[in-house]
Amino acid sequence: MTTGHHTPWPVDQARIDRNWRAITIELDSPRPGRIERLLRAIGFPAHITRLMVATPALRRAWFLATGLAILVGLGATDAGAPRDQLFVLLLIAPLVPVLGVSMAYGVEADPAHEMAVAAPIRGLRLILTRAAVVLACSSGLLGLAGLAAPGRTLMAFAWLLPSVGLTAVTVALMSMLSPRRAAAVVMVTWTVGVLMVRGGAEDPLRAFTLGGQLVMAALAVLALVIAVVRRDRFDRLSVSS
């Protein structure tokens, strides 16, 4: 409405009201949390950071991945670590993102899961976004720890491909099992498999040599293909919850 009753110039009251409302909304809207602000500062768009850390359980997945990565990384920086100690690092490090991913999706991670499933976002995309965050977080810290390790060799980074492979397998299994069960299956299978390879070999790190790395790379690709083929299952309540 335009009125000029009390001023010598026309006043667009509706426009003033609109602008005032826009200002109050900006002022009233709560600031995002510290982690979210940090992610935005790094360069992630605001709506993506919301998907990453929206619920406490998702933030716990982050913290868990970060905390475990720091602990495992501290072991890697031990200059006098014999190969047996490195073996323990390589055995445990790939399980960190698996645990994190299992805590980042499903009804246990997000009580609003049923409403999330009904939203027009592909479930697989949501899982992969969160998996990438957890993986990047844990791998980044482990990578820094590996770089800081005196007398490091390439073997200090041999957890990287297994981390990607096991995370991909966990996501694929989540199209059949609940996230927690999928993670449990992957963790047990990985631990038993690596221990069996070690039992039959002179070199305790045999599972992490080039052959083992290629197997993990192939597994990662296969698992992602399976996840894409079965992506419909992430869009329904019965399986994904």
Add this chain to the structure above:
Amino acid sequence: MNPAEVLAFGVTRSFGPHEALRGVDLALQGGLITLLGPNGSGKTTLMRCLATVTAPDGGSILIDGLDGRHESDRIEIRRRLGYQPQEPGMSRSSTVFDLLDYLAVLKGHTDDRARRHGVHAALERVGLGDRLRDRVGDLSGGMRQRLALAQATFGSPTLLLLDEPAAGLDPDERFRLREIVAERRHAATVIVSTHLTDEAAVGDRVLVLLDGRLRYVGSPDSLARTAAGRTWIQEVPPGPVRASWRLADGRYRCLGQPPPGVTPVAPTLEDGYLLLTAEHGTDPDLG
């Protein structure tokens, strides 16, 4: 956009040996439709199938001609959908604003400024405009239901599915809910599931679901009229009748074939519903 057209043909869904839906057919567009049925009748399963979060075992559901079995159609249906589940889980430590903002992102509202404005508007619509910074855990049950309604109505959906939204609400809250839903009935096809007949009475149409089958589709008045001439009140406990219950004044309201000499009374929607449930061998849950 117009209210969504909802078509269902022979929809079935089982959970193990339990058949939750046994061939449901529907044709709806616009207005407020209440889905009435006793606990365990399949209401939630039908709502979930319509919301595309559960896939039917058999039959098909088309929303505006889109088939939820196909991924691209399913995403398009969900763009038009507002859905409030029976148990709208919410992170109790999240703030009201953050939770709704997160769900709005999931709904595809990626423009930050527009989304913030949308969140404020949605919360004001349900009377939570001054609770932005409150923790969800600090809200009353009624407020949490309203928050769930705010997320369902966010973005002006043309299909609004509300599964037992009045559960746990006091009379004032229910009245407010009815007002909010009534505002949407012209712009959307609104389906509200309930087991309360007074909630069903305010709808344009009533669907009665019994043991996984739709047993009635029509207006609330028509459902009441199905009990015309078969509802009466008497002083003494009745013999075998379809259903009866004791009134506050000590008399008995009875449904079925009235005995000679009894004058039938005007039936209510509840009478029609209870008679229908009794005739189909379903526990009318009079307690």
